[in-house]
Amino acid sequence: MFTKACGRYDVNVADEDHGALIRRQRRDVPQQMTKPQLDRGAGKPSRRERVREATLVEIKEIARRHLVEHGAAGVSLRAIAREMGMTAPGLYRYVSGIDSLLVLITADMFGELAAAVAAADASVPSEDTDLRILTSLRAFRSWAVTHRAEFATMFGPRVRLAPETDVTPALEAGRRFGATFYTLFDRLLAEERFPLPDGDRITPELARELRAFADTCGFSAPHIPVEAIMVLSTCWVRLYGVVCMEVFEHLNFVMRDMEPLFESELQNILTGLGVRYRTPESSTPVTMSTPD
Amino acid sequence: MFTKACGRYDVNVADEDHGALIRRQRRDVPQQMTKPQLDRGAGKPSRRERVREATLVEIKEIARRHLVEHGAAGVSLRAIAREMGMTAPGLYRYVSGIDSLLVLITADMFGELAAAVAAADASVPSEDTDLRILTSLRAFRSWAVTHRAEFATMFGPRVRLAPETDVTPALEAGRRFGATFYTLFDRLLAEERFPLPDGDRITPELARELRAFADTCGFSAPHIPVEAIMVLSTCWVRLYGVVCMEVFEHLNFVMRDMEPLFESELQNILTGLGVRYRTPESSTPVTMSTPD
DNA sequence: GGTGTTTGCTAACGGTGTTCACTAAAGCGT
DNA sequence: ACGCTTTAGTGAACACCGTTAGCAAACACC
Numbered sequence: 001m002f003t004k005a006c007g008r009y010d011v012n013v014a015d016e017d018h019g020a021l022i023r024r025q026r027r028d029v030p031q032q033m034t035k036p037q038l039d040r041g042a043g044k045p046s047r048r049e050r051v052r053e054a055t056l057v058e059i060k061e062i063a064r065r066h067l068v069e070h071g072a073a074g075v076s077l078r079a080i081a082r083e084m085g086m087t088a089p090g091l092y093r094y095v096s097g098i099d100s101l102l103v104l105i106t107a108d109m110f111g112e113l114a115a116a117v118a119a120a121d122a123s124v125p126s127e128d129t130d131l132r133i134l135t136s137l138r139a140f141r142s143w144a145v146t147h148r149a150e151f152a153t154m155f156g157p158r159v160r161l162a163p164e165t166d167v168t169p170a171l172e173a174g175r176r177f178g179a180t181f182y183t184l185f186d187r188l189l190a191e192e193r194f195p196l197p198d199g200d201r202i203t204p205e206l207a208r209e210l211r212a213f214a215d216t217c218g219f220s221a222p223h224i225p226v227e228a229i230m231v232l233s234t235c236w237v238r239l240y241g242v243v244c245m246e247v248f249e250h251l252n253f254v255m256r257d258m259e260p261l262f263e264s265e266l267q268n269i270l271t272g273l274g275v276r277y278r279t280p281e282s283s284t285p286v287t288m289s290t291p292d
Numbered sequence: 293m294f295t296k297a298c299g300r301y302d303v304n305v306a307d308e309d310h311g312a313l314i315r316r317q318r319r320d321v322p323q324q325m326t327k328p329q330l331d332r333g334a335g336k337p338s339r340r341e342r343v344r345e346a347t348l349v350e351i352k353e354i355a356r357r358h359l360v361e362h363g364a365a366g367v368s369l370r371a372i373a374r375e376m377g378m379t380a381p382g383l384y385r386y387v388s389g390i391d392s393l394l395v396l397i398t399a400d401m402f403g404e405l406a407a408a409v410a411a412a413d414a415s416v417p418s419e420d421t422d423l424r425i426l427t428s429l430r431a432f433r434s435w436a437v438t439h440r441a442e443f444a445t446m447f448g449p450r451v452r453l454a455p456e457t458d459v460t461p462a463l464e465a466g467r468r469f470g471a472t473f474y475t476l477f478d479r480l481l482a483e484e485r486f487p488l489p490d491g492d493r494i495t496p497e498l499a500r501e502l503r504a505f506a507d508t509c510g511f512s513a514p515h516i517p518v519e520a521i522m523v524l525s526t527c528w529v530r531l532y533g534v535v536c537m538e539v540f541e542h543l544n545f546v547m548r549d550m551e552p553l554f555e556s557e558l559q560n561i562l563t564g565l566g567v568r569y570r571t572p573e574s575s576t577p578v579t580m581s582t583p584d
Numbered sequence: 585g586g587t588g589t590t591t592g593c594t595a596a597c598g599g600t601g602t603t604c605a606c607t608a609a610a611g612c613g614t
Numbered sequence: 615a616c617g618c619t620t621t622a623g624t625g626a627a628c629a630c631c632g633t634t635a636g637c638a639a640a641c642a643c644c
Contacts, residue, residue: 048590048642072451073365076631088632090592098632152449157540159364159444159451171545201559206552216546233553234560240542241533248449250532253463254508260498261525267493268526340611340621347622368600381602382623390601 056094058084060105067105068149072160075102099165102153109150110173116143117180129187130276134266134283136184137239141262144243151247155240175217182219185232189224193274196227206230235269348386350376352397359397360441364452367394391457394445401442402465408435409472421479422568426558426575428476429531433554436535443539447532467509474511477524481516485566488519498522527561 045053062083066075077098078088095101120139124131144151153160154174161167188194202210210229242265245251246258255261267277337345354375358367369390370380387393412431416423436443445452446466453459480486494502502521534557537543538550547553559569 046642052590071455077633078631087593089594089634092633093591148449152451155540155542156449156451157440157444159448163363174542202556203552205549206556209547209549209552212548213543213546230556234557237533237537237553237557238530239533240537241529241531244536245529245532248447250447250466251505253467254505255501256504257497257501260495260501261529264494264498264522265526265529338611344622369602370600378622379624380600381604381625384602385622 052094055084059091059094059101060108063101064105064108064150067153068147071149072102072153077101099161102160103165103167103170106154106167106170107173109147109154110170110177113140113143113147113150113154114173114177114180117177121180121184129184129191130270131278131283133184133188133273133275134270134278136181137266137269138280140239141243141246144247148247151243155244156248178217179219181236182217182232185228186219188273188275189228194231194272196225197230199225199227202226202230231273235273238265238269344386347376351383351386351393352400355393355397356400356442359445360439363441364394364445369393391453394452395457395459395462398446398459398462399465401439401446402462402469405432405435405439405442405446406465406469406472409469413472413476421476421483422562423570423575425476425480425565425567426562426570428473429558429561430572432531433535433538436539440539443535447536448540470509471511473528474509474524478511480565480567481520486523486564488517489522491517491519494518494522523565527565530557530561 059080062080063075066079075098077091077095081088081091091101095104117136117139120142121132121136124135126132144155154170158165158167207226210226210233213233214224214229242258242262246262251258263280270277351372354372355367358371367390369383369387373380373383383393387396409428409431412434413424413428416427418424436447446462450457450459499518502518502525505525506516506521534550534554538554543550555572562569
């Protein structure tokens with residue numbers, strides 16, 4: 001059984017594979033190796049670069065809209081080009097294929113999510129760590145449920161992408177997103193809010209993985225004990241679980257509104273972290289129409 | 293902006309929509325309304341029914357193989373038909389489209405997962421509730437990591453299916469799968485292993501959702517308190533989270549082996565349930581080559 | 585103005601889901 | 615055994631999809 005690269009995915013063909021299988025090296029963004037001859041590298045972008053950047057942004061915007069309107073499977077280069085008044089092959093001057101376009105917008109979306117969380121975080125007094133955490137986590141869920149399609153492509157299985165696609169831009173953005181929480185967690189740690197779990201319940205293998213986790217994610221202030229990293233992982237897993245379950249609608253037929261369950265989980269998680277939980281109403285810095 | 297039903301997904305077209313939009317009622321399995329005239333309803337299936345059933349099974353088998361080999365996006369009616377030595381339209385005698393085929397195999401996979409868990413459960417002494425739970429949950433993860441593509445389509449976002457697709461068969465199967473765990477949980481409850489959480493931390497909204505959950509899932513032995521249902525939900529969310537995170541490979545670049553983290557979460561969950569945790573080695577009923 | 589880069593188009597190939605009209609076969613009743 | 619009905623499967627067609635190759639116009643720079 002041979003596989004031949006044809007169309008969108010490699011797909012088995014019944015008959016023999018005629019000729020050698022040539023997997024061409026994909027030129028990432030074609031014909032762009034020579035910069036605008038003049039070395040204006042450090043200076044302001046040339047007119048060409050500006051308009052180029054603009055159309056790339058337009059491509060991504062339309063792709064994004066198609067994503068939310070028709071789901072990940074509904075994003076297609078041809079439809080995007082049609083809407084822009086050009087043809088699909090033209091887009092290859094900007095993106096090296098549908099896969100890389102999806103990766104690009106995924107990276108963008110991580111940026112947006114991070115910004116949304118950061119904005120929520122900044123909207124409360126910076127010295128109130130408890131409230132900041134509470135607000136940030138709620139903002140995460142809010143963004144997720146109001147951006148279901150986006151969340152699914154960011155945090156769901158990579159079902160659309162060909163397996164060999166390079167996803168590092170998205171990973172990078174995801175890493176940066178994670179950093180949003182690390183600083184808050186670091187504060188909790190510094191304030192010694194919660195007791196670290198029993199160290200001898202952490203097997204050597206787990207310790208190794210946790211160390212790798214902390215190192216790769218950059219937040220390895222050298223003193224951080226593995227126990228703390230484990231707590232962070234656990235919390236993240238629980239948050240991820242409850243939000244995924246809501247966005248992927250796996251309890252849909254059984255639970256109409258998932259917010260109460262989320263709040264309950266949130267309460268559990270925070271309590272374990274020594275953070276005071278407040279109900280959504282009581283935690284908003286009430287400017288509730290106090291008539292003066 | 294009009295949308296026209298064309299090809300796989302509704303997609304916006306730039307030009308006007310010529311003619312009325314006729315959304316034909318999809319006949320579920322065509323030309324099968326009249327049973328084989330003779331009323332052999334209760335008797336053994338007719339020869340026709342048997343061969344029909346056989347080809348349906350073949351279709352699903354091939355689809356399944358393509359799913360694991362090329363991912364969900366790689367399952368196509370044309371490829372399946374090609375492999376069976378027939379043409380794509382012929383498959384419409386058996387399935388009403390690619391979507392319903394995917395739903396069908398999803399339902400099958402829930403059945404297999406449930407069977408795998410049940411088999412693991414049955415492989416340990418039935419009176420040892422602790423070990424049964426431990427084994428069942430580990431079996432769940434095992435199945436998930438050895439059937440990643442399947443797990444992704446079962447528990448991930450419905451990214452491939454058109455939004456209006458009827459997924460009830462899959463949901464039904466999922467519900468049956470859940471029941472695998474309910475009985476075990478019921479035992480825990482009966483044995484009063486863990487203290488129920490504070491009832492007044494459960495808001496009325498949450499209580500209502502939890503009740504609905506229990507009712508719909510059938511395991512509403514009328515005495516079950518909402519507190520217990522909440523514990524069950526929490527556990528399920530955590531299990532779901534850690535397994536999803538592993539299968540969807542969201543910590544891939546940061547953690548090579550996720551098993552230690554899973555075991556750690558498992559330990560946390562079980563401890564909260566009053567179930568004794570045992571490491572994988574110590575929990576296997578050791579027949580470890582004791583030379584006689 | 586000439587020259588080289590960049591952009592976008594057309595045409596083409598091979599893939600997809602789905603419908604429709606049709607043939608051939610199988611099953612059933614008499 | 616014959617005829618009728620129901621079914622299985624085909625081929626052509628339509629509207630999509632991603633991607634490549636070759637070419638012509640637009641642009642930037644000298």
